[in-house]
Amino acid sequence: MTDISQAIAQDVALLIPIIAIGGGFAVAIVAIIFGAIKSMSTHSEREKSRREIAAYVAEGSMTPQDGAQLLNAAPVKST
Numbered sequence: 001m002t003d004i005s006q007a008i009a010q011d012v013a014l015l016i017p018i019i020a021i022g023g024g025f026a027v028a029i030v031a032i033i034f035g036a037i038k039s040m041s042t043h044s045e046r047e048k049s050r051r052e053i054a055a056y057v058a059e060g061s062m063t064p065q066d067g068a069q070l071l072n073a074a075p076v077k078s079t
Contacts, residue, residue, distance in 0.1 A: 046075075 008014050053070050056062040 008018075050071060053062070053067045057064050057067040
């Protein structure tokens with residue numbers, strides 16, 4: 001480890017690729033984490049909607065056919 005730190009102390013330009021690689025990994029990790037959070041949120045909201053539709057059908061506010069039509073509808077793409 002001391003050899004690496006001595007080499008960097010002698011030539012600071014060696015630090016640029018190390019920072020670039022580390023920054024790339026940091027961006028990738030953040031993107032993966034936020035992608036997972038978005039996926040979990042989407043799944044949670046979809047399940048919430050399914051429960052609400054089932055409740056409307058159960059109380060008679062909506063016909064079972066209307067509920068099935070809503071559940072089978074294609075999801076709207078968000079930007």
